[in-house]
Amino acid sequence: MADTKIVVNCETGEVSEVELTAEEIARREADKAAFEAEQEAKAAEEAAKATAKADLLAKLGITEDEAKLLLA
Amino acid sequence: MADTYTLISSQTLSGSASSVTFSSIPQTYTDLLLVASARTDRSYFLLVDSILVQPNASATGYTTRNLLGTGSATQSNTDTAALQLSAGATTSNETANTFGNGSCYIPNYTGSAYKSASLDGVGENNATEAWAGFTASLWSNTAAITSLKLLPYGGANFVQYSTFYLYGIKNS
Numbered sequence: 311m312a313d314t315k316i317v318v319n320c321e322t323g324e325v326s327e328v329e330l331t332a333e334e335i336a337r338r339e340a341d342k343a344a345f346e347a348e349q350e351a352k353a354a355e356e357a358a359k360a361t362a363k364a365d366l367l368a369k370l371g372i373t374e375d376e377a378k379l380l381l382a
Numbered sequence: 383m384a385d386t387y388t389l390i391s392s393q394t395l396s397g398s399a400s401s402v403t404f405s406s407i408p409q410t411y412t413d414l415l416l417v418a419s420a421r422t423d424r425s426y427f428l429l430v431d432s433i434l435v436q437p438n439a440s441a442t443g444y445t446t447r448n449l450l451g452t453g454s455a456t457q458s459n460t461d462t463a464a465l466q467l468s469a470g471a472t473t474s475n476e477t478a479n480t481f482g483n484g485s486c487y488i489p490n491y492t493g494s495a496y497k498s499a500s501l502d503g504v505g506e507n508n509a510t511e512a513w514a515g516f517t518a519s520l521w522s523n524t525a526a527i528t529s530l531k532l533l534p535y536g537g538a539n540f541v542q543y544s545t546f547y548l549y550g551i552k553n554s
Contacts, residue, residue, distance in 0.1 A: 316399045320391045320548065321406040330400060338400060342537025346426045349536075353427070 386552045387415075394545040398423060401533035402540065403439070404548045409492045409526060411550030416486040416530060418503075419545045420471035422538035430505040430513045431471040432535040434464035435486050437497060437527040446519040453511045463535065468515025470503030471534055471544070480506040481544065484515075491527040496520055 313335055317326045330338070367374060388411070393402055407414070422431045432448075446461040448468045470484030484503030491497060501517040532546060 314397075314399050315401040315403065316393060316395065317403045317405055318391050318393050319406050320404055320408060323391070325393065327399075334400075338537045340537075345536025349426070349428060 386554070388550045388552075390414075390548045390550045392545065392547045395540055395542050398539045398541045400539050401531055402544075402546055403529055403531040404546075405529040407491075407528050407530065407548070408550065409528070411492075412490065412553040413551040414486075414488040414491045414527065414530070415549040415551055416488075416532070417483075417547040417549070418467065418470055418485070418532070419481045419483045420534075421476075421481045421541045421544055422471050422473050422534045423541050424473040424534070424536075424538040425475070426473075427475060428473055429476050429507055429511060430469040430482060430503075430515075431473055431538055432515070433467040433470040433484065433503070434531075434533050434535050435467060435499070435501075435519075436464045436531040436533070437488075437491075437521055437523070438525060438529055439531045440521070440523060443522045444519060445522065446517060449516045451514045453509075453513070465499045465501065465519040465521060466517050466535070467501045467503045468517050469505050469513040470501075470515070471540070472505045472507070473538070476505055477508040480508070482506060488527065493526070494524045496522045496524065497527060 313330045314327050317328060391404055418433060424431055444462050444464050446466045448459050450457040450468060467484045467486055470482050472480050472482040482503060482505045486499055486501045488497060488499045499519045504514040505512050
């Protein structure tokens, strides 16, 4: 069922359920893999930044709120 | 009183689908308003999916600026994939049976100027982390819009009961 696309003709009201071609399915799977890899990389980058920030605060011996005070 | 706000068409999915296209859009209105209530089958960790809105099934010519709220933080990013209804669909990772909602307003869709759009979307997660998106998009194309293709960003599918409404707005 997921390998279909819906086309609604606004003039006639006709609704068509069209099977995806093999090429469309392959493109969708490639899009999905690329998108999820990108999201995973972003999440890893954010986690690394958070860890680096926590390590720096620990090294300085101050809290995040105190660091904000220093920069205000 | 002028009939300024008219339902052109609506579609509620009876099963999952990779995309929904409104074709042969009448050229008799001033603006278009698309309203979506959607959920995707993505099981990957994301809580929300964006919905791509592609006029005339075009894959190019887009400029988008997204402002996002997560429930505890804010983000901003740019994109070129389509007019983008950020956070407009929940995923399988959000509260069961909830659907995101959003809207896409496209003024002067029959004109020969580039087409701008303002979009907003929100997930419906029953938790602290719940995403909302506000977006300004531009399609740098002079063609009149005769169709709108909607699809989840990044290869997911819309699930059953996702619903889409297309309205025509007249300025007089």
